[in-house]
Amino acid sequence: MSTELTHDFKQIVLNNTSLIDVRAPIEFEKGAVPNAVNLPIMSNEERHVVGTCYKEKGNACATALGYQLVSGKVKEDRLEAWRTYLLAHPDALLYCFRGGSRSRIAQEWIKEELGIEITRLEGGYKAFRNYLLQVLETPPVSITPLRLGGFTGSGKTLLLRELKQAIDLEGLANHRGSSFGSHITPQPTQVNFENSLAYALIHHQAHSYRYMLVEDEGRHIGCNFVPRALGDYFNSAGLIVLEVPLEERIQITLKEYVVDSQEAYQHAYGEAGLSQWYHYITESIRKVQQRLGGDRYKQFLNTFDTAYKEQLATDTFTPHENWIYLFLHDYYDPMYRYQLSQNEEQIVFQGSKADILDYLQQLEYCNEL
Incomplete structure (x- = not known):
């Protein structure tokens, strides 16, 4: 690959091109693009010192200071990091914030000292980010949006993951969209x-699907939120309601929030995993204390405490069905039932998982929804 500039951001996305981000770690942590790895040309401290020099003495002095700070063993280590990554990802591209001196210098060093030619992004991260923002601000009018709804525990996310026409908003936000929705790992910025x-x-648009299916969420998914234009696009969509019996929803919830969740906590925290999971559930219950009211809050918390103690004594997950039933039947279901009554005119289909899969298959081959 020649040492050129590129601004073909669409192909970078469609090809899932690997990227080397040479910005300082503090910049990378605030936001980067998918498939990018942070291999900075300057550390946070070096960037700060050079930035101060730039403000006080101008570009020439700041550039000279940068070369001085990133020299000798420091420079060798950074070149080696780039070399190692490029051997594994030979088609990777390079960027800094504006496509200016940092990526240009890195590009020159990689060519001159490693003998590897690498293309960098024209306009850098800022130009790429603006391109992605434009995508979010212009929802695809040629694709019909659909929302997948259903009572809590219906397995909506499981169904979405089976469909190539779906976008898993909760997966992208690393959050399950409820008071109990946080994962061990943090949400993205x-x-x-x-x-x-x-x-x-x-x-999604590159595949020319007839529809785009997302879960029926509010704009907020934990700490993340869907940009307004896209949120309005989703909210205008027809609603498909997944119908699942309560007993099956209890089992789906038990597996996700108890069995699988405990396994994840134990993997992350070892022997302390169960107590960490216990804290996560009790804290989640506390978050809805005001909505539950004092007496119900105590009832729900006591039911969970009892289930947890029985699990420890019997080594079985079955006792947790009791507090899950309370939350589904007495707390979440009435709220969702009311929500559905307010959106009846938007319901375009409702049925079992098999019914919905058949309906969606028909849509893919129909001229009109």
Whole structure:
């Protein structure tokens, strides 16, 4: 690959091109694009010192200071990091914030000292980010949006993951969209959520699907939120309601929030995993204390405490069905039932998982929804 500039951001997205981000770690942590790895040309401290020099003495002095700071063993280590990555990802591209001196210098060093030619992004991260924001601000009018709804525990996310026409908003936000929805790993920054969402939209549009299915969410998914234009696009969509019996929903919830969740906590925290999981559930119950009211809050918490103690004594997950039933039947179901009554005119189909899969298959081959 020649040492050129490129601004073909769409192909970078569609090809899932690997990228080397040479910005300082503090910049990368605030937001980067998918498939990018942070191999900085300057550390946070070096960037700060050079930035101060730039403000006080101008560009020439700042550039000279940068070369001085990144020299000798420091420079060798950074070149080796780039070399190692490029051997594994020979088609990777390079960028800094504006496509200016940092990526240009890195590009020159990689060519002159490693003998590897690498293309960098014209306009850098800022130009790429603006491209992705434009995607979010212009929803695809040629694709019909659909929302997948259903009572809590219906397995909506499981169904979405089976469909190539779907975009998993909760997966992109690393959150399950409820008071109990947080994972062990943190959510992405809002910038990273938006960038990943734009990638998903570009890939979806490239396949020319007839519809786009997302879960029936509010704009907020934990700490992340769907940009307004795209949120309005989704909210205008027809609603498909997944119907699942309560007992099956209890089992789906038990597996996700107890069995699988405990396994994840134990993997992350070892022997302390169960107590960490216990804290996560009790804290989640506390978040809805005001909505539950004092007496119900105590009832729900006591039911969970009892289930947890019985699990420890019997080594079985079955006792947790009791507090899950309370939350589904007495808390979430009435709220969703009311929500459905307010959106009856938007319901275009409702039925079992098999019914919905048949309906969606027909849509893919129909001229009109």
